[in-house]
Amino acid sequence: MSESGGKKSAVVSLYGQALAPETFDPTPEIQALWSKVYEQMREEFGEAVFRSWLKPMALQASYHGTLEISVPTRFMKDWIQGHYISRILELCAAENADVKRIEIVVVHGHVEPQDAVSAASPVKANVNELAEKLDLSSPLDPRFKFDSFVVGKSNALAHAAASRVVECNVPFNPLFIYGGVGLGKTHLMHAIAWELKEKRPEKTVMYLSAEKFMYQFVRAIRAQDTMTFKEIFRSVDVLMIDDIQFIAGKDSTQEEFFHTFNALVDQNKQIIISADRAPSELQGIDDRLRSRMSWGLVADIHASTYDLRLGILKARCGHLDATVPDTVLEFLALKITSNIRELEGALNRIVAHADVTKADITLESTQEVLQDLLRASDRRITIDEIQRQVAEHYNVRLADMHSARRARNVARPRQVAMYLAKQLTPRSLPEIGRKFGGRDHTTVMHAVRKVEELISEDPSFAQDVEILRQALTG
Ligand code: ADP
Ligand code: MG
Numbered sequence: 001m002s003e004s005g006g007k008k009s010a011v012v013s014l015y016g017q018a019l020a021p022e023t024f025d026p027t028p029e030i031q032a033l034w035s036k037v038y039e040q041m042r043e044e045f046g047e048a049v050f051r052s053w054l055k056p057m058a059l060q061a062s063y064h065g066t067l068e069i070s071v072p073t074r075f076m077k078d079w080i081q082g083h084y085i086s087r088i089l090e091l092c093a094a095e096n097a098d099v100k101r102i103e104i105v106v107v108h109g110h111v112e113p114q115d116a117v118s119a120a121s122p123v124k125a126n127v128n129e130l131a132e133k134l135d136l137s138s139p140l141d142p143r144f145k146f147d148s149f150v151v152g153k154s155n156a157l158a159h160a161a162a163s164r165v166v167e168c169n170v171p172f173n174p175l176f177i178y179g180g181v182g183l184g185k186t187h188l189m190h191a192i193a194w195e196l197k198e199k200r201p202e203k204t205v206m207y208l209s210a211e212k213f214m215y216q217f218v219r220a221i222r223a224q225d226t227m228t229f230k231e232i233f234r235s236v237d238v239l240m241i242d243d244i245q246f247i248a249g250k251d252s253t254q255e256e257f258f259h260t261f262n263a264l265v266d267q268n269k270q271i272i273i274s275a276d277r278a279p280s281e282l283q284g285i286d287d288r289l290r291s292r293m294s295w296g297l298v299a300d301i302h303a304s305t306y307d308l309r310l311g312i313l314k315a316r317c318g319h320l321d322a323t324v325p326d327t328v329l330e331f332l333a334l335k336i337t338s339n340i341r342e343l344e345g346a347l348n349r350i351v352a353h354a355d356v357t358k359a360d361i362t363l364e365s366t367q368e369v370l371q372d373l374l375r376a377s378d379r380r381i382t383i384d385e386i387q388r389q390v391a392e393h394y395n396v397r398l399a400d401m402h403s404a405r406r407a408r409n410v411a412r413p414r415q416v417a418m419y420l421a422k423q424l425t426p427r428s429l430p431e432i433g434r435k436f437g438g439r440d441h442t443t444v445m446h447a448v449r450k451v452e453e454l455i456s457e458d459p460s461f462a463q464d465v466e467i468l469r470q471a472l473t474g
Contacts, residue, residue: 024061024068029096034059034067037091044091045084045251052221052252053079060107065100067092070107075226077104083255136216136232138208138242144190150315152308155184158299162188165238165270166195172297174261174271178278179301180426182339185274189240192272196238203237210246214253221252230256234263240272244293248284249449258289271296283429283445304340309333312340313347322351328366335374346370381424381472383435390417393468402437415447416465422448424472 026034038057042050053076061068071077080088081104092099151159158179164171177185193207208216220229233239239260247253264271275282279294304312310333317324328350336343353369354361367374387401394413401414414436421432422444429441436444455462 024063026059026062026067030062030067031059033092033095033099036095037088040091041084041088044087048249049251049255054084057104058107060105065098066103067099067101068103068105070105072107073224073226074106075230077106079255080104136208136212137206138212140190140193140207141186144187145194146191148315148319149184149187149191150308150311152305152311154302154304154308155179155188158184158188158301161297161299162192165192165272166199170268170270173265173268174273174293174296176273176275176279176293176296176298177301178275178298180276180303180339182341183301183304184340185301186242189242189272189274193238193240204235205238205240206233206236207240207242209242210244210257213241213257214247214250217253217256230260233260234267236264236269238270238272239264240274242274244273244275244285245277245282248282249445251286254286254289258286258292261289261292277428281428283441304337306333309337309340309343312343316344316347320348320351322354322361324351324361325363327363328361331363331366342373346373349373383421383425383427383432386420386424386472387417387435389468389472390414390420393464393471404437415451416468418444418447419451419465420468420472424469 038054041054045054056072056076057080058070059067060070071080085102085104089099089102092102146163149159158177161172161175161177165175177188179185189207193205196203196205217226217229220226241257247257261271273293278300279285279290279298282290282293310329313324313329313333317329324347332343332346336346350361350366350369353365359365388398390413391398391401394409394416396410396413400410401417403410405411418432418436421427421435422429425432427435429444433439433441433444451465455465
């Protein structure tokens with residue numbers, strides 16, 4: 001590589017602007033090298049990471065084995081330096097062994113570290129206010145409190161852990177609560193938040209879904225205001241993120257969460273996370289983040305027991321001020337087993353129906369009113385069914401759902417079937433993979449993403465998938 005201006009490179013870091021910049025203009029070879037590496041980064045780090053972090057990188061100068069690359073914000077510079085720089089240097093050095101160093105410079109919207117610190121204090125002083133104004137927190141459901149949470153064998157550990165978080169100062173970090181849909185994760189998290197508000201009003205508590213976290217983060221990047229975002233999230237006392245599985249595959253959001261996570265743990269601030277499965281089972285989540293999430297206490301909520309369901313129904317009856325015969329409650333607790341939300345919904349319906357018709361609640365009327373629900377709970381969609389429907393719809397052989405053939409006309413329907421299996425059944429990715437001719441879980445993951453992408457890009461494809469979904473669920 002060109003050594004022109006090389007001797008001045010020691011001077012440039014001291015007296016930056018004093019030198020004529022043209023001395024350091026990249027040669028055409030260096031420009032070509034950078035274009036190539038730029039494309040390689042896109043391929044290697046994936047479109048999401050690339051768009052969030054790497055795309056704005058621009059080659060400014062080259063001198064003495066150094067490439068000078070500009071980015072628009074200080075935050076971006078730190079991020080790239082913390083995460084991607086060594087790989088980027090490797091890619092450059094592979095093209096030209098003379099490249100020894102990459103210097104990232106902030107070109108506009110430049111914020112000095114000192115500014116960042118001083119700017120942080122007013123932000124910190126009214127995090128709550130700011131968070132509210134920016135609509136970062138999610139609202140808390142007034143029904144989801146500790147006193148309305150019925151404890152049973154299946155949720156005792158999660159409940160005890162949640163109570164500990166309120167009583168002690170950071171007893172474990174993070175608290176990771178996981179369990180299937182409708183088993184009370186959100187209820188417990190809201191209960192913690194309510195209780196903290198009451199017992200420790202001095203603490204800043206932030207509760208939000210992972211989707212909301214992601215949305216806010218992307219918005220901050222677009223608005224080039226990641227500093228505020230970062231500052232708010234790093235100055236809360238208790239951060240709760242619900243349904244963390246939603247950041248699977250969203251690389252840049254994961255990165256940001258990982259850093260927020262570390263910053264808070266370093267300051268001994270409490271983090272509480274919920275997910276629909278154990279940390280080790282989370283697919284599409286970075287290994288470091290996954291392992292970090294299981295450092296504290298991992299508490300699972302198991303499928304509810306009959307006794308718990310009956311207990312919840314009885315408590316709800318007290319709440320609704322309704323008299324429901326025990327036989328009916330027992331029947332419901334026996335029949336509606338998968339999900340407590342459904343169980344409560346069923347109870348609400350029969351109570352409302354009795355209210356309107358002014359009739360007593362009986363086992364017969366219950367069965368009548370809940371006909372559809374009871375039928376649905378008797379009938380669960382299976383992967384076999386999905387494969388059959390999809391094969392028929394796309395006019396391919398059922399055997400092609402399992403076969404190794406990779407031709408587009410069979411591979412695409414297979415991907416659609418995998419996607420629907422993920423959406424409509426409670427099966428895990430490895431389980432789905434096994435049902436599709438023993439494929440790997442990453443293949444299923446890829447299929448799900450691919451189909452999601454196609455759905456967002458191609459309306460007629462989206463319609464096709466919707467028709468299939470309706471045929472299966474209707
Ligand atoms: P998840 O977040 O795990 O999907 P939710 O916390 O939203 O589930 O719970 C679904 C519904 O079931 C809510 O109305 C919640 O109040 C109720 N629920 C779940 N578990 C319990 C429990 N142990 N006691 C009382 N209500 C419960
Ligand atoms: Mg929930």
